[in-house]
Structures are given as C-alpha cells and as structure tokens.
Amino acid sequence: MTEKEPLFSAKNLKLIREPLGHSNPITVQVLGICSALAITVQLKPAIVMTLSVIAVMTISNVVISLLRNMVPPRIRIIVQLVVIATMVILVDEILQAFAYDVSKQLSVFVGLIITNCIIMGRLEAFALSNKPWPAFLDGLGNAFGYGLILIIVSFFRELLGSGTLMGYQVIPDSFYEFGYENNGLMVLPPMALIVVGIIIWVQRSKDKELIEQN
Amino acid sequence: MNALRRYIDKIKPNVEKGGKFHFLKSTFEGFETFLFVPNTVTTTGSHIRDAFDMKRAMIMVVIAMVPALLFGMWNTGYQHFLALGQEVGLWENFWFGFLRVLPIIVVSYVTGLGIEFVFAQIRGHEINEGFLVSGMLIPLVMPVDVPLWMVAVATAFAVIIGKEVFGGTGMNILNPALTARAFLFFAYPTKMSGDRIWIAGLDKGMETVDGYSGSTALAQAAQNNDVLVNGIGDPLTTWDKFMGMIPGSIGETSTLAILIGAFILILTGVGSWKIIVSVFAGGAVMGLIMNAFGGNALMEMPFWEHLILGGFAFGAVFMATDPVSGAQTEKGKWIYGFLIGVLAILIRVFNPGYPEGVMLAILLMNVFAPLIDHYIMEGNIRRRLKRAKVQA
Known part of the structure; x- marks a missing residue:
C-alpha cells in the first residue's frame, strides 16, 4: 500500500457497520445462538455478557492479527484458542472480583465464550489476514452486532416475562390489579428462539438484499 | 339477493387495479366469496371441479363442533349452579353458559380474523378461511374462566407464530388452536391448570357449598383417588363421564357430543376416519398396557375411561384430524394417529405436573407427521422399483 489509509476510511467504517445490520452474526450468520438463548432472560446479564464479548473479541482479534505472520498455519486453531481462553479467564476473574452477583447469574456462560463461534469465526476469517487496526474494528463491530441482538431480546424477555427492566419494576401495579400477568413462557428458553426469529423476520422484510433467490 | 349482488358489482371497480380502494382487494374478495359462490372457471388443465372448496370444508368442521359447543355451554351453567348448590332448569343452565362462552368466541374470532385480514392485505393474497375452524376450536379448549385478554394474546400468538410465519393457511407445521392452548399453558400456568379454573366464577371467590372441589376427574386420578367424584362429592358413573x-x-x-361431531366429519369426508380410529386404538392399547402393570389410580383406570375423560376424544376428533398438520399418506395416518x-x-400417566397429555401428544406428532409421510413414500418408491426390476 503506497499511500496511508485514514483511520476511519469508508472501508474501515464498513467493518463496524456491516455486522450491526446485514451481516449480523446472530440474525444473518446464525452464530452464537446458544448463549443468546441462555443469558437473555434479564437485561443486566445480557449487558454484562455483551461487554465481556466485546472485550474478548476485540483484544483477541488484535492479538491474532499481530501474530498473523508468526503463526504456522497448521497450529493456528490452537493458537487462537489459547488467546481466546486467556482473555476469557481474565474477563471471568474480573467479573468475579468486581461483579460477583452477575458473575453468579452468568455462571458457566462466561467460560463458554471460548466456544462462541462468532469469536473463532472472526479470528479465522478476518484477523488472520488483516492488519491490527481493521481487525480491532471488525472485532468491535461483530461484538456489538452480537450484543445488540442480545440486548433487544433480553429487553422484551425481561419486560414481558418479569415486568421489570434491569431489575426495576416497570409495569405498574395497577396493571396487575386489572388482571395482567407476567408471561411465563418468556422466561423459558424457547421464547428466546422465537424472539430471535421475529427479529430475523422483521430484518428480512426491511432488508430485501437478505432474501435468497431460489 | 339480487340487490346485494348489484351492490357488490357496483362497488367492485373501486377495489380493482387502479381503483381508490385497491389495497382492500383481498378483504373485498373475502366477503364476496363468503356471500356468493365464486363464478371463476378453470381455463386450462382439468375442467372437473368440485364446489366443495375450502370455505365449505371449513364450515363443515364448524358445524361438527356445534354439538360440543352447545353441550359445553350447558355444562358451564350446570357446573356453576352445582357448585352453588342450586337446582335450575335446562334453559337457565344453558343461558348462563352461553353468556360465559360467547365472549371467548367473539374475542377469538375478532383477534384471529383481524390478523388474517391484515396479513392478507400486506401480502396481497386472498383471505384464507382456515381461521374459521381455529377460531371455534380455541374457545372449546379453554377453561371457562380464562381472562379474555389471554385468549386474545394466545390467538394472536397462534395465528402469527403458529401460522403466518410459515406462510399462512395450509403451510403451518403445528395445529394453530393447540398452539394457542400450549402457549397459554406455559405462559400463564395459574390460569390454565389447577382445581379452580374449570368452573365459571369459582376463581373469583364464589360462595360454594361446603366441601366443594372443582378438580377434574383426571386431576383426582392423578392424586391417586380411586373413586372419581363430581364437585359436591358424589361418585361419577360411567354415564356421567361419557355424557x-x-x-x-x-x-x-x-364424549357423546364429540362423537356426533366425528360422525358429521366422517360422513362428509372432511375428517379422516383412519386418524380418529387409530388415535382411539392407540389410547386403548396403551391403557391396557398400563392396566397390566397397575400401581396407581391412573394406571389402574380402565382403558375406556382414559378415552372418555379429559381432552382425549376432543383431540382425536377435532385436533388430530387437521388435514394440514397431520399425516397425509393413508398408511401414515394409521401410524400418526396410533402414536398420538x-x-x-x-x-x-407418567407426567406428574400435568394430568392431561393429549395436547402435547398431538403437537409432538404434528412435528413428526412429515417424517412419517416421508418414510411411507420412500417405502412405496422402493417397492415399485423392485417390481420394475423383476419384470425387466
């Protein structure tokens, strides 16, 4: 490359924008579904999960991108795993130290970030063949795209399933007196799948490019 | 009649392409074909057509449900006054139940048809009549005391998630009416199970006779009671259970009203007798196996009682026979029904939290119906291939 590319060139910005919209890791690539089902019962764990994934994703993307010319291709997967696992353990320790309650709620799912296909997928597909700065943006974009869906899903599940948001009651008592009841199905995992499905449906009907020709 | 026809013809241009109300075309067509038999003729291919279109088939099912509906209304009143300890006449029972059941039917139809109309407009296709049946099935599988807004939410869920996402009538994997019931059962369990929801008014602190219990026969059996009783403690005869x-x-x-419905369905060819018969056969076989082992009241219950208590007969006749979500192949129908x-x-018998299994059994087999059909067809193809080879 002869001339220096600006930090926020159109190409780089696209790395952030695309995963939020039409190459969203959850709704379009359908990756990372298991954690999306498990930790979206309430908003707070979903937000903490989002932050954790952002941290793990961006840092491991940058690290792998820095290492990309040193890693022999035959052992790249194990190198990626080591990097991700290190980051995940760090995040887990930090959560346990400073946000013990949420860490309890998330239980194994912080540890399972290691197996989140989005992270591994981005390392393979992007970080291994790009410079650190684009890799950083790509990591950020994909983690945000994942977090966005997590937060939307958990917003509806907590609101309709428990009548609260972030643990505070938002549905007024007078509703309950009139016979309103929290929807128990929202708290069960199948409903997360249905809510994700509805998001995909809405997104596809808005974004015609996503509709396959067949 | 002619005046109506003329009026429809007069307003028709408005909804044709270019007209002012073109966006309401499918609504208009829905009403037009509801009032008059459509006069469209086939232009290519087969010219033999049956006047028995989907609207007629659906109406047949609704007619078949009428005995169960009327009896349900009467029973609502009967159970209510039994709990109060009052003796009232046939009409008073019926009128009481009618007033309780009617709002549920209205809510179910208004919500469901409203959503169907909106979807038909958006997608620009005809309004399908599938909901005529679902809209009547939903009230029939509800406890009478269910809050009306829950009926609306469940109906909306069933129509949108159970049907429209798959592409509308004829494309659904699960039976919409059972989807509605399953949704309510898991979303609002306190309003869908227990001892207090089956009798109109009992949930709202009604003054009952001493020692009254509103538990269903199956709930009593699940609690290991050998003698099943009605609300005020009199033992139920087989006749009571059957009626x-x-x-x-x-x-x-x-069960009697449902069997009348089954008769209508089989006679008109709308419902498959193979499915109905095989569901009952499957239940009887399993009931006999349970009898052979014994152990608790539900297992020792005579097998014919299993078939007439709870939702078994209703599920077999009206839910399992749904031509969309059930098996399509003739051999497949036997397997599908038997497994239900x-x-x-x-x-x-074995689920401790839920004294009724028909809903879940049918939903589960709905999911498996395409698989059953697939293997039946594969088998047919293989058999014919073999025959072809032998001759060659």
Whole structure:
C-alpha cells in the first residue's frame, strides 16, 4: 500500500457497520445462538455478557492479527484458542472480583465464550489476514452486532416475562390489579428462539438484499 | 339477493387495479366469496371441479363442533349452579353458559380474523378461511374462566407464530388452536391448570357449598383417588363421564357430543376416519398396557375411561384430524394417529405436573407427521422399483 489509509476510511467504517445490520452474526450468520438463548432472560446479564464479548473479541482479534505472520498455519486453531481462553479467564476473574452477583447469574456462560463461534469465526476469517487496526474494528463491530441482538431480546424477555427492566419494576401495579400477568413462557428458553426469529423476520422484510433467490 | 349482488358489482371497480380502494382487494374478495359462490372457471388443465372448496370444508368442521359447543355451554351453567348448590332448569343452565362462552368466541374470532385480514392485505393474497375452524376450536379448549385478554394474546400468538410465519393457511407445521392452548399453558400456568379454573366464577371467590372441589376427574386420578367424584362429592358413573357432566375445558367434556361431531366429519369426508380410529386404538392399547402393570389410580383406570375423560376424544376428533398438520399418506395416518393415542396416555400417566397429555401428544406428532409421510413414500418408491426390476 503506497499511500496511508485514514483511520476511519469508508472501508474501515464498513467493518463496524456491516455486522450491526446485514451481516449480523446472530440474525444473518446464525452464530452464537446458544448463549443468546441462555443469558437473555434479564437485561443486566445480557449487558454484562455483551461487554465481556466485546472485550474478548476485540483484544483477541488484535492479538491474532499481530501474530498473523508468526503463526504456522497448521497450529493456528490452537493458537487462537489459547488467546481466546486467556482473555476469557481474565474477563471471568474480573467479573468475579468486581461483579460477583452477575458473575453468579452468568455462571458457566462466561467460560463458554471460548466456544462462541462468532469469536473463532472472526479470528479465522478476518484477523488472520488483516492488519491490527481493521481487525480491532471488525472485532468491535461483530461484538456489538452480537450484543445488540442480545440486548433487544433480553429487553422484551425481561419486560414481558418479569415486568421489570434491569431489575426495576416497570409495569405498574395497577396493571396487575386489572388482571395482567407476567408471561411465563418468556422466561423459558424457547421464547428466546422465537424472539430471535421475529427479529430475523422483521430484518428480512426491511432488508430485501437478505432474501435468497431460489 | 339480487340487490346485494348489484351492490357488490357496483362497488367492485373501486377495489380493482387502479381503483381508490385497491389495497382492500383481498378483504373485498373475502366477503364476496363468503356471500356468493365464486363464478371463476378453470381455463386450462382439468375442467372437473368440485364446489366443495375450502370455505365449505371449513364450515363443515364448524358445524361438527356445534354439538360440543352447545353441550359445553350447558355444562358451564350446570357446573356453576352445582357448585352453588342450586337446582335450575335446562334453559337457565344453558343461558348462563352461553353468556360465559360467547365472549371467548367473539374475542377469538375478532383477534384471529383481524390478523388474517391484515396479513392478507400486506401480502396481497386472498383471505384464507382456515381461521374459521381455529377460531371455534380455541374457545372449546379453554377453561371457562380464562381472562379474555389471554385468549386474545394466545390467538394472536397462534395465528402469527403458529401460522403466518410459515406462510399462512395450509403451510403451518403445528395445529394453530393447540398452539394457542400450549402457549397459554406455559405462559400463564395459574390460569390454565389447577382445581379452580374449570368452573365459571369459582376463581373469583364464589360462595360454594361446603366441601366443594372443582378438580377434574383426571386431576383426582392423578392424586391417586380411586373413586372419581363430581364437585359436591358424589361418585361419577360411567354415564356421567361419557355424557360429560364433569368439569373440564368448555368443549372437551362430552364424549357423546364429540362423537356426533366425528360422525358429521366422517360422513362428509372432511375428517379422516383412519386418524380418529387409530388415535382411539392407540389410547386403548396403551391403557391396557398400563392396566397390566397397575400401581396407581391412573394406571389402574380402565382403558375406556382414559378415552372418555379429559381432552382425549376432543383431540382425536377435532385436533388430530387437521388435514394440514397431520399425516397425509393413508398408511401414515394409521401410524400418526396410533402414536398420538399411545403418547397421550403415556404423558397422562407418567407426567406428574400435568394430568392431561393429549395436547402435547398431538403437537409432538404434528412435528413428526412429515417424517412419517416421508418414510411411507420412500417405502412405496422402493417397492415399485423392485417390481420394475423383476419384470425387466
């Protein structure tokens, strides 16, 4: 490359924008579904999960991108795993130290970030063949795209399933007196799948490019 | 009649392409074909057509449900006044139940048809009549005391998630009416199970006679009671159970009324007799197996009682025979129905939290119906291939 590319060139910005919209890791690539089902019962764990994934994703993307010319291709997967696992353990320790309650709620799912296909997928597909700065943006974009869906899903599940948001009651008592009841199905995992499905449906009907020709 | 025809012809240009109300075309067509038999003729291919279109088929099912509905209304009143300890006449019972059941039917139809109309407009296709049946089935599988807004939410869920996402009538994997019931059962369990929801008014602190219990026969059996009783403690005779003078969802209690419906369905060819018969056969076989083992009241219950209590008969006749979500191949229907019967009794007996298994059994087999059909067809293809090779 002869001339220096600006930090926020159109190409780089696209790395952030695309995963939020039409190459969203959850709704379009359908990756990372298991954690999306498990930790979206309430908003707070979903937000903490989002932050954790952002941290793990961006840092491991940058690290792998820095290492990309040193890693022999035959052992790249194990190198990626080591990097991700290190980051995940760090995040887990930090959560346990400073946000013990949420860490309890998330239980194994912080540890399972290691197996989140989005992270591994981005390392393979992007970080291994790009410079650190684009890799950083790509990591950020994909983690945000994942977090966005997590937060939307958990917003509806907590609101309709428990009548609260972030643990505070938002549905007024007078509703309950009139016979309103929290929807128990929202708290069960199948409903997360249905809510994700509805998001995909809405997104596809808005974004015609996503509709396959067949 | 002619005036109506002329009026329709007069307003028709408005909804044709370019007209002012073109966006309402499918609504208009829905009403037009509802009032008059459509005069469209086939232009290519086969010219032989039956006047028995989807609207007629659906109406046949609704007619078949009428006995169960009427009996359900009467039973609602009967159970209510029994709990109060009052003796009232046939009409008073019926009128009371009618007033309780009608709002549920209205809510179900208004919500469901409203959504269907909106979707038909958006997608620009005709309004399908599938909901005529679902809209009547939903009230019949509800407890009478269910809050109306829950009926609306469940109907909306069933129509949108159970049907429209798959592409509308004829494309659904699960039976929409059962989807509605399953949704309510898991979303609002306190309003869908227990001892207090089956009798109108009992949930709202009604003054009952001493020692009254509103538990259903199956709930009593699940608690290991050998002698099943009605609300005020009199033992139920087999006749009571068969006639349906027991607490339960609105339309499910009377096996007699349901059998009349089954008769209508089979006679008109709308419902498959193979499915109905095989569901009952499956239930009987499983009931006999349970009898052979014994152990608790539900397992020792005579197998014919399993078939007439709870939602078994209703599910077999009106839910399992749904031509969309059930098996399509003739051999497949036998397998599909038989497994529904077996699973229903199995869930009923071994699931501690839920004294009724028919809903879950049918939903489960709905999911498996395409698989059953697939293997039946594969088998057919293989058999014919073999024959072809032998001759060659």
